[in-house]
Amino acid sequence: MTQRRxxxxxxxxxxxxxxxxxxxxxxxxxxxSTALTVDSSATSCTVSSxxxxxxxxxxTVSNSGDQVTEFYLLADDGLRIVGEVENIGxxxxxxxxxxxxxxxxxxVCKPGMxxxxxxxxxxxxxxxxxxFATDEDLAAQIDAANANYKSYxxxxxxxxVVGTEDFAAAYKAGDDDTAxxxxxxxxxxxxxxxxxxxxxxxxxxxxxxxxxxxxEGQDWTGWHAIEKDLWPQDAEAGFEAYxxxxxxxxxxxxxxxxxxxxxxxxxxxxxxxxQANGAIxxxxxxxxxxxxxxxxxWSHTDLYDFQAxxxxxxxxxxxxxxxxxxxxxxxxxxxxxxxxxxxxxxxxQRIGETDFTLYTELTDDEIRAFSDQVNALGEPLxxxxxxxVL
Amino acid sequence: xxxxxxxxxSRRGLFGLTGxxxxxxxxxxxxxxxxxxxxxxxxxxxxxxxxxxHQAGIVTPAQDxxxxxxxxxxxxxxxxxxxxxxxxxxxxxxxxxxxxxxxFGPADGPYDSPPDDTGEALxxxxxxxxITFGFGPSLFDDRFGLSSKRPAALIDLPHFPGDAxxxxxxxxxxxxxxCSDDPQIAVHAIxxxxxxAFGRAKLRWSQLGFGRTSSTTRAQVTPRNLFGFKDxxxxxxxxxxxxxxxxxxxGGSDWMAGGSYLVSRKIRMTIETWxxxxxxxxxxxxxxxxxxxxxLSGGTEFTEPDFSITGRGDAPLIDEESHVRLAHPTTNxxxxxxxxxxxxxxxxxxxxxxxxxxxxxxxxxxxxxxxxPIQLSLARNDAMNEYVRHVGSGIFAVPPGATExxxxxxxxxx
Numbered sequence: 001m002t003q004r005r006x007x008x009x010x011x012x013x014x015x016x017x018x019x020x021x022x023x024x025x026x027x028x029x030x031x032x033s034t035a036l037t038v039d040s041s042a043t044s045c046t047v048s049s050x051x052x053x054x055x056x057x058x059x060t061v062s063n064s065g066d067q068v069t070e071f072y073l074l075a076d077d078g079l080r081i082v083g084e085v086e087n088i089g090x091x092x093x094x095x096x097x098x099x100x101x102x103x104x105x106x107x108v109c110k111p112g113m114x115x116x117x118x119x120x121x122x123x124x125x126x127x128x129x130x131x132f133a134t135d136e137d138l139a140a141q142i143d144a145a146n147a148n149y150k151s152y153x154x155x156x157x158x159x160x161v162v163g164t165e166d167f168a169a170a171y172k173a174g175d176d177d178t179a180x181x182x183x184x185x186x187x188x189x190x191x192x193x194x195x196x197x198x199x200x201x202x203x204x205x206x207x208x209x210x211x212x213x214x215x216e217g218q219d220w221t222g223w224h225a226i227e228k229d230l231w232p233q234d235a236e237a238g239f240e241a242y243x244x245x246x247x248x249x250x251x252x253x254x255x256x257x258x259x260x261x262x263x264x265x266x267x268x269x270x271x272x273x274x275q276a277n278g279a280i281x282x283x284x285x286x287x288x289x290x291x292x293x294x295x296x297x298w299s300h301t302d303l304y305d306f307q308a309x310x311x312x313x314x315x316x317x318x319x320x321x322x323x324x325x326x327x328x329x330x331x332x333x334x335x336x337x338x339x340x341x342x343x344x345x346x347x348x349q350r351i352g353e354t355d356f357t358l359y360t361e362l363t364d365d366e367i368r369a370f371s372d373q374v375n376a377l378g379e380p381l382x383x384x385x386x387x388x389v390l
Numbered sequence: 391x392x393x394x395x396x397x398x399x400s401r402r403g404l405f406g407l408t409g410x411x412x413x414x415x416x417x418x419x420x421x422x423x424x425x426x427x428x429x430x431x432x433x434x435x436x437x438x439x440x441x442x443x444h445q446a447g448i449v450t451p452a453q454d455x456x457x458x459x460x461x462x463x464x465x466x467x468x469x470x471x472x473x474x475x476x477x478x479x480x481x482x483x484x485x486x487x488x489x490x491x492x493x494f495g496p497a498d499g500p501y502d503s504p505p506d507d508t509g510e511a512l513x514x515x516x517x518x519x520x521i522t523f524g525f526g527p528s529l530f531d532d533r534f535g536l537s538s539k540r541p542a543a544l545i546d547l548p549h550f551p552g553d554a555x556x557x558x559x560x561x562x563x564x565x566x567x568x569c570s571d572d573p574q575i576a577v578h579a580i581x582x583x584x585x586x587a588f589g590r591a592k593l594r595w596s597q598l599g600f601g602r603t604s605s606t607t608r609a610q611v612t613p614r615n616l617f618g619f620k621d622x623x624x625x626x627x628x629x630x631x632x633x634x635x636x637x638x639x640x641g642g643s644d645w646m647a648g649g650s651y652l653v654s655r656k657i658r659m660t661i662e663t664w665x666x667x668x669x670x671x672x673x674x675x676x677x678x679x680x681x682x683x684x685x686l687s688g689g690t691e692f693t694e695p696d697f698s699i700t701g702r703g704d705a706p707l708i709d710e711e712s713h714v715r716l717a718h719p720t721t722n723x724x725x726x727x728x729x730x731x732x733x734x735x736x737x738x739x740x741x742x743x744x745x746x747x748x749x750x751x752x753x754x755x756x757x758x759x760x761x762x763p764i765q766l767s768l769a770r771n772d773a774m775n776e777y778v779r780h781v782g783s784g785i786f787a788v789p790p791g792a793t794e795x796x797x798x799x800x801x802x803x804x
Contacts, residue, residue, distance in 0.1 A: 068699060068701050070702075086701060087701030087707055089685070089687045089707050091688045091689045091693070092684055092689075093681070093682075113701065212551075213552050215549070215551040215769065215770065216548050216549055277668075287660070288776070294554075368742060375742075378663075378666050385668060386668065
């Protein structure tokens with residue numbers, strides 16, 4: 001399935017880095033917000049007040065002009081961006097929610113999205129007594145998290161390349177036992193970084209499409225096409241084992257697609273919101289495909305993928321956890337607990353170090369417990385991006 | 391098999407020998423329910439005539455509630471099928487007029503017989519009930535000698551990418567769409583029609599719906615689906631007569647002229663996952679804002695989306711994968727259809743998730759040119775696919791309306 005959150009979040013990335021300049025240590029939901037309106041016309045940018053108490057400030061920006069507009073809150077130098085909201089179509093309202101520290105700022109709109117903007121106006125945030133944490137290290141923390149995640153992704157894809165070559169060789173050679181043994185443990189490297197892999201729109205359908213996702217007449221390639229040939233016992237009546245030519249073609253395609261993936265991930269950069277959304281997206285993958293046993297329809301090795309998605313989400317979460325603690329320690333504590341609970345459920349189905357119970361051997365109660373825990377983790381996890389980029 | 395001698399279920403006075411004058415606007419039947427003038431156009435008192443050029447329940451202002459049922463015809467003869475349709479038409483003409491399903495009513499008739507109406511609609515107004523009948527492709531096999539009558543447009547739907555259809559929720563020889571502003575009235579209709587059919591046709595699957603998800607007339611405000619977004623803003627309206635004539639009603643001069651083609655899709659929404667999704671992503675997926683339903687290119691709800699407007703980084707304000715873009719006629723070579731769907735929540739599934747979604751219904755003059763290409767475009771690229779799963783499906787030829795002398799589908803047997 002295509003999960004495009006990483007791509008969708010791209011435009012937010014730059015914003016997230018900058019918006020971190022203003023942040024508080026408390027749980028942001030504890031404080032009352034100040035609600036202001038902004039009217040952005042072709043020639044003016046009228047804010048309902050030129051001051052607000054420190055804490056959460058919500059600017060509801062209405063575009064009354066006839067061009068796409070943007071609204072910025074700039075620091076006292078008039079240049080550095082504290083918060084912004086972009087891509088507001090004519091007639092549309094959109095909120096900018098920020099945690100404003102006491103100080104002097106400027107508000108400005110940019111109808112047409114070009115030039116210096118209109119109506120740059122002084123805006124004062126008075127001291128309401130809300131505590132703010134120091135934020136000097138945040139930029140460095142974000143850089144470090146990005147660097148760590150980049151190397152994680154590259155490392156996983158390197159392992160995927162090697163594993164896929166072995167798997168493909170066994171499959172081509174007709175050594176089905178070995179191929180079956182390698183299938184799930186190799187796919188783990190894909191599933192750990194699934195949201196990244198899926199952000200490459202052409203590769204994902206070529207490598208990871210399930211049979212139900214095909215349209216009539218479409219060629220089926222990738223992992224699951226081979227999966228069906230290796231575990232044909234659940235296949236429809238009349239299903240015929242693939243010919244050697246077809247095996248060769250599928251195996252070669254999978255290897256070359258994996259090489260392409262490897263090349264594609266070499267220069268990726270991950271902003272803070274992309275990392276947070278990546279963790280959320282991986283859990284969504286679990287909720288939609290793995291908990292229901294639909295991903296590994298033939299091999300029933302869904303729990304391997306489940307664990308791998310969680311591995312990837314945990315890596316992402318660990319990378320930004322320190323930043324989260326400064327913003328919302330309670331949320332971090334809750335996420336720690338829920339991740340642990342989910343891991344306990346997975347560990348109970350572990351066989352040896354790397355193997356798992358097949359999905360078809362789970363009881364209804366066990367499946368239900370997984371689903372409930374995915375929801376228990378998913379709800380707080382979905383707050384992650386909002387809290388981090390606020 | 392129905393016993394023609396049994397009182398209450400006879401339709402002989404209507405479609406058989408003596409014919410027409412009886413029905414009209416309900417005059418001539420015993421008034422056993424709250425009867426209101428036909429002119430009523432809204433609210434609990436609304437009555438929509440069963441007889442007419444087209445069947446009601448298509449361009450009729452979408453009511454709030456749905457009970458949709460699909461039937462398999464039992465091992466009966468062609469004549470018995472014809473009789474079933476006559477019996478159904480008779481009962482439907484009565485119930486839509488606010489009367490009981492049979493001539494005696496739920497609290498009258500022979501004391502040693504079960505009442506010819508189940509009774510839960512007693513004391514209730516008609517609540518805008520419409521009953522719309524359709525014929526599935528399987529009706530046109532060799533059982534009833536109807537294969538030569540199968541319209542070319544009544545295709546077997548292709549497999550669409552991502553389809554997760556459940557056999558028990560697919561297809562059917564016959565369908566009945568009952569819509570009303572009162573759920574009990576809609577259920578009453580399906581219940582009594584199912585009862586009339588026992589021995590001749592059996593329920594295959596059925597679906598309750600609440601909260602219409604589209605408007606079919608200008609006067610109606612746009613409702614919301616379970617994603618929390620307005621649905622059906624750009625739907626065609628009954629007032630768009632030229633468009634409706636072209637896009638909804640089947641042309642030609644055969645038995646389907648003046649009919650339409652209904653496609654139903656039971657679309658499960660993974661609402662738990664959706665609810666955990668940021669507002670940014672939700673609006674990207676839909677292509678409209680959540681509050682007002684305005685296209686992200688700007689304006690208000692009914693502003694035409696402008697797919698060419700770009701924002702930062704020259705990315706289109708309405709995403710390439712957004713639902714509004716992919717479903718829009720301009721993306722589908724002008725294809726459009728009349729949507730008439732309903733929200734559903736069928737309790738919860740084994741995983742403790744609400745079994746919720748949209749029971750999508752659309753009407754069109756030719757699904758090969760309308761539903762199929764639009765759904766193909768959506769199934770390939772719609773960002774919404776992440777959050778929906780098509781589990782049920784049906785396609786039905788909806789014949790033209792009945793008259794006092796001709797039952798629904800009489801043209802099949804000419």
